[in-house]
Amino acid sequence: MPGILIVGELNDGAPSPVTGQLIAAARKAYPDVTVAVAFLGDDLSFGDAALGALPVDDVYLLEHPRLADGDAGVFDAPVAALAALCREIDPETVLIGRTDFGAAVGPRLAFRLGAAVAQDCVDLAVNPETGRLAVTRPVYGGGAMAVFEFGGASTQVVLVRPGAFESSVTDGGSARVQKFDTESVISEPRARLVDSVSEPRAGVRLEDAEVVVSGGRGLGGPEPFQQLEELASLLSGAVGASRAACDAGWMDHSFQVGLTGKSISPRLYITVGISGASQHMAGCSSARNIVAINKDGEANIFKEARYGVVGDWQKILPAFIATVRDL
Amino acid sequence: MRIAVCVKQVPDPETPPSQFKIDEAALAVVSPPGVPPVVNGFDLNAVEAALRVRETLAGQEVEITVLSVGTGFVMDVMKRPLSMGADRLVLVDDPSLAALDAVATVKVLAAAIRHTGPFDIVMCGRQASDWDQATVPLGLAEALDLPCVTLARSVQVQDSSVTVERVIVDGHQVIEAQLPALITFSNELGEPRYPNLRGIMAASRKTPETLTLEDLEITASDLEPALKLTRLFVPESGQECEFIEGEDDADAGRRLAVRLREAKLI
Numbered sequence: 001m002p003g004i005l006i007v008g009e010l011n012d013g014a015p016s017p018v019t020g021q022l023i024a025a026a027r028k029a030y031p032d033v034t035v036a037v038a039f040l041g042d043d044l045s046f047g048d049a050a051l052g053a054l055p056v057d058d059v060y061l062l063e064h065p066r067l068a069d070g071d072a073g074v075f076d077a078p079v080a081a082l083a084a085l086c087r088e089i090d091p092e093t094v095l096i097g098r099t100d101f102g103a104a105v106g107p108r109l110a111f112r113l114g115a116a117v118a119q120d121c122v123d124l125a126v127n128p129e130t131g132r133l134a135v136t137r138p139v140y141g142g143g144a145m146a147v148f149e150f151g152g153a154s155t156q157v158v159l160v161r162p163g164a165f166e167s168s169v170t171d172g173g174s175a176r177v178q179k180f181d182t183e184s185v186i187s188e189p190r191a192r193l194v195d196s197v198s199e200p201r202a203g204v205r206l207e208d209a210e211v212v213v214s215g216g217r218g219l220g221g222p223e224p225f226q227q228l229e230e231l232a233s234l235l236s237g238a239v240g241a242s243r244a245a246c247d248a249g250w251m252d253h254s255f256q257v258g259l260t261g262k263s264i265s266p267r268l269y270i271t272v273g274i275s276g277a278s279q280h281m282a283g284c285s286s287a288r289n290i291v292a293i294n295k296d297g298e299a300n301i302f303k304e305a306r307y308g309v310v311g312d313w314q315k316i317l318p319a320f321i322a323t324v325r326d327l
Numbered sequence: 328m329r330i331a332v333c334v335k336q337v338p339d340p341e342t343p344p345s346q347f348k349i350d351e352a353a354l355a356v357v358s359p360p361g362v363p364p365v366v367n368g369f370d371l372n373a374v375e376a377a378l379r380v381r382e383t384l385a386g387q388e389v390e391i392t393v394l395s396v397g398t399g400f401v402m403d404v405m406k407r408p409l410s411m412g413a414d415r416l417v418l419v420d421d422p423s424l425a426a427l428d429a430v431a432t433v434k435v436l437a438a439a440i441r442h443t444g445p446f447d448i449v450m451c452g453r454q455a456s457d458w459d460q461a462t463v464p465l466g467l468a469e470a471l472d473l474p475c476v477t478l479a480r481s482v483q484v485q486d487s488s489v490t491v492e493r494v495i496v497d498g499h500q501v502i503e504a505q506l507p508a509l510i511t512f513s514n515e516l517g518e519p520r521y522p523n524l525r526g527i528m529a530a531s532r533k534t535p536e537t538l539t540l541e542d543l544e545i546t547a548s549d550l551e552p553a554l555k556l557t558r559l560f561v562p563e564s565g566q567e568c569e570f571i572e573g574e575d576d577a578d579a580g581r582r583l584a585v586r587l588r589e590a591k592l593i
C-alpha cells in the first residue's frame with residue numbers, strides 16, 4: 001500500500017518535467033514512504049520499459065479511450081479513474097501538478113473522495129511534532145505566504161506549483177508496473193471537447209523569452225506598446241502586459257503576465273508603467289533581473305527591481321531605446 | 328432559465344502593497360482603514376456572463392440569483408451584482424462563516440444552492456483574490472453532481488446544453504456540456520459592466536434574502552476545517568533597487584541603457 005500517489009503526466013510518451021518535480025516533492029516530504037505514480041492515456045502499451053525505470057515503487061497504468069490527452073477540457077474521465085484507483089490503493093497523500101489538467105482534476109478528485117485539498121503549494125514538509133503534512137502556498141495574489149496543516153483526514157490531495165521543486169528523476173529505478181482496470185468506472189460523458197484552437201503568435205514565446213518588455217496601466221493606451229515592441233525586437237525579446245492593460249483592451253489577454261496569465265522567467269524583465277501589484281509579480285517571480293520605469297517612486301515594483309528609473313516614461317523610454325540601439 | 332452566480336466579498340486586491348498588513352498572531356490580513364472590501368473580480372466576470380446570457384436569450388425569462396457565504400457583509404458592496412442587473416441576492420450570513428476552508432465553504436454553498444434552486448447553470452469566478460484557491464467551484468460541481476467547465480471566456484446557451492470557450496495557455500478549447508452545468512469564468516471574458524443609475528436605483532430597493540445555517544440544516548461540526556492555517560506572513564524580497572538618475576528623464580533613460588550594458592544585461 002503506497003503512502004504517496006503521484007498523478008503523472010506524459011509529454012510525447014515520456015514523463016513530463018512536472019512529474020519528476022512531484023517525485024522530488026514526495027521524496028523531500030516523506031523520505032521513507034512508498035511512492036506510486038499513475039499515468040493515464042488511451043494506450044500506454046509503450047510504458048512498461050519507459051515508465052518502469054522511474055525511481056518509484058509502483059507505476060499504475062490507467063487506460064481508456066476517454067483518457068486520451070487527459071480528457072482535456074472536460075476532465076471527467078480522469079477524475080473517475082483516479083478516484084477508483086485511490087479507493088483501491090488508499091494512499092495517504094495524492095500529489096498532482098497544478099497544470100491545466102491538475103488544477104481541474106485535483107480538487108474534483110479530492111471532493112469525490114471526501115479528502116482534504118491544498119492548492120498551488122510551493123513547499124511541503126511533515127511537521128515533526130504532529131506528524132502531519134504542512135504545506136506552504138502563496139495567497140493574496142502572492143502578497144503573502146500561508147502555511148496550512150492537514151487535520152488528519154484519511155486522504156489528502158496536494159496540488160504542487162510547477163517549477164517549485166527541482167526534478168530528481170534518474171533512470172535506473174525498477175518500479176512494479178501494473179495496469180489498473182478503468183472500464184467499469186468511467187461513465188457516460190456529460191461534456192465533450194468540440195474543438196481545440198491554438199492562437200499562435202509571431203516572434204518569441206513569452207514563456208521562453210530571455211528578455212521580456214511589459215507595459216501596464218501607466219502607459220495610458222494601446223499605442224505606446226509599439227515602442228515596447230520596438231525595444232523587444234532590439235533585444236530579441238517578447239512583449240508582455242499587465243492584467244490592467246489587457247482588461248482595458250490595449251493588448252490581447254494572451255500577452256498577460258501574472259497570477260492568472262503567463263508565468264515568465266526571463267534573464268531581463270523590463271517593466272514600463274507597471275506598479276507591481278502582487279498578482280502581477282506572481283507571474284514574474286522567476287525573472288532574474290527586473291528593471292522598472294515608473295513615475296511613482298513608492299510603487300511596489302521598485303521593491304522587486306534591481307534597476308529603477310523614477311519619472312515620465314514618455315521621456316525616459318525613447319531615450320533608453322535610442323541608446324540601446326546605438327550601444 | 329434560472330442562473331445562480333456565486334460571489335465572495337474579499338479585501339480590495341488593489342490595496343497598495345505598502346498598506347497591505349498582516350496580523351501574524353491573528354493569522355489574518357488587516358484591512359487598511361477606509362478601504363472597503365469588493366466583490367471578487369472574477370465573480371463579477373461571472374455576473375457579467377450571466378447578464379450576457381440573459382441578453383442573448385431575449386424573449387425567454389432568465390432569472391439571475393447571486394449567492395454568497397460569509398459574514399460582515401458590506402451591503403453597498405454586495406449589492407453591486409444587483410445594480411449590474413441581477414435579480415436576487417441570497418446571503419448566508421453567520422459569524423462562524425468568517426474563515427472557512429474550501430471543504431466547508433462547498434458544504435454551505437451547495438446547501439444554499441439546493442435550497443434556492445433548482446438552477447440550470449451555476450456560474451463562479453475562477454478563483455478568489457484573497458486565498459487564490461480555485462477549489463470551491465470544482466468542489467461545488469462535485470457536491471451538486473454537475474458537469475464542470477473551468478476558465479470560460481464566453482458561453483452560449485442552447486436548449487439543453489452550453490457551449491463554452493475555455494482559455495488555455497496558447498489558445499482556447501470549445502467545450503459543450505449538458506445542462507445543468509457549472510462554469511467558472513476568467514477575466515478574459517471582458518470587463519464587467521458598470522452599473523447605470525437605473526440599476527443602482529433598482530438595487531437600492533431590493534432587500535437581500537438571508538439564510539441561516541439552521542435553514543440549511545448545517546451545524547458547527549460540519550464546518551471543522553480539514554486544513555488548518557498555522558502561519559501567515561509577507562515574504563521579504565531582499566532585493567535592493569539601484570535607482571538611475573540623470574539631468575532629466577531622457578538623460579536617466581540613456582544612463583539606464585549604459586548601466587544595463589555595463590552589467591552585461593543587454
